[in-house]
Amino acid sequence: MSRGNSTGRVSVVLEAVEPGVTRVRLSSWSGRFVGYEVSAYIVDGVLIDTGFPRVASDLLDAIEGMKVRGAIVTHWHEDHAGNAAMLADRGFPLVMHASCESTLRARPAIRPYRRVVWGRPDRLVAPLRAFDPAPLELVPLPGHTVDHTGVWDARRRILVSGDLYLGVKVRVAHRSESPGRLVASLRAAAALEPRLLLDAHRGPVTDAASKLRAKAKWLEETRREIMSRSEAGDTPRAIARRVLGRELLVGILSAGEYSALAFVDAVLREGAATSRPPLVRTSVAPSDR
Numbered sequence: 001m002s003r004g005n006s007t008g009r010v011s012v013v014l015e016a017v018e019p020g021v022t023r024v025r026l027s028s029w030s031g032r033f034v035g036y037e038v039s040a041y042i043v044d045g046v047l048i049d050t051g052f053p054r055v056a057s058d059l060l061d062a063i064e065g066m067k068v069r070g071a072i073v074t075h076w077h078e079d080h081a082g083n084a085a086m087l088a089d090r091g092f093p094l095v096m097h098a099s100c101e102s103t104l105r106a107r108p109a110i111r112p113y114r115r116v117v118w119g120r121p122d123r124l125v126a127p128l129r130a131f132d133p134a135p136l137e138l139v140p141l142p143g144h145t146v147d148h149t150g151v152w153d154a155r156r157r158i159l160v161s162g163d164l165y166l167g168v169k170v171r172v173a174h175r176s177e178s179p180g181r182l183v184a185s186l187r188a189a190a191a192l193e194p195r196l197l198l199d200a201h202r203g204p205v206t207d208a209a210s211k212l213r214a215k216a217k218w219l220e221e222t223r224r225e226i227m228s229r230s231e232a233g234d235t236p237r238a239i240a241r242r243v244l245g246r247e248l249l250v251g252i253l254s255a256g257e258y259s260a261l262a263f264v265d266a267v268l269r270e271g272a273a274t275s276r277p278p279l280v281r282t283s284v285a286p287s288d289r
């Protein structure tokens with residue numbers, strides 16, 4: 001089944017994934033132009049993610065009549081949390097990580113290309129009205145962002161995974177990402193043994209547990225290679241080129257915000273923060289010599 005509300009500006013298309021599970025595909029003309037779209041999902045009457053700001057009124061039209069009882073936001077990025085403020089203003093029940101809520105209340109600036117593709121979210125002002133999403137469970141899966149949260153449907157063995165997966169070999173990242181925590185989250189998600197991932201950008205992904213493990217393995221090996229080349233004295237730019245290859249279109253369009261070089265920086269920054277502190281040289285007093 002597919003029903004849509006598609007204008008030249010934004011597009012909202014509802015697709016049945018399986019009984020009780022609907023994919024809400026959202027795109028803007030500028031996003032389609034560069035090949036970006038994002039999906040929210042409705043599982044048992046719970047909306048998971050709210051899309052980007054430009055799609056606000058079309059999203060409301062599309063979910064009308066779907067008997068949505070509340071929404072969960074996977075993380076603060078504008079293509080996931082973009083309509084959280086609008087839904088909160090309307091008294092719509094919302095659940096999100098505390099850090100996601102404080103970020104939306106602070107309303108950080110975003111780079112121009114993200115404003116062009118998605119729009120900048122309004123500041124979250126209204127208090128949150130909580131609801132119980134049971135039988136769905138929230139699973140903390142940090143790494144992509146600190147607030148990143150998955151939604152687990154144990155009966156169906158479906159994990160609504162936000163931006164956890166995106167593909168096995170994703171060769172770009174944001175500098176603020178935590179690749180080490182992402183590896184741990186991928187392993188934790190795989191340990192749930194999901195049969196299906198509902199990925200925000202890739203759509204439904206089958207054979208989910210093995211793909212999560214494959215990504216964890218690739219990411220761990222890539223981290224190790226980046227760190228050992230850095231210890232050998234290679235520059236971040238040389239490492240990015242050697243380990244991750246040429247910059248992709250997204251690296252260029254985002255002016256390096258999501259790039260191979262930012263991936264290397266994220267690994268090295270995290271590695272420096274978590275490695276053992278250097279040995280403190282004991283000063284020796286002259287009289288001891």
Ligand SMILES: [Zn+2]
Pocket residue numbers: 075077144163
């Ligand atoms: Zn994201």
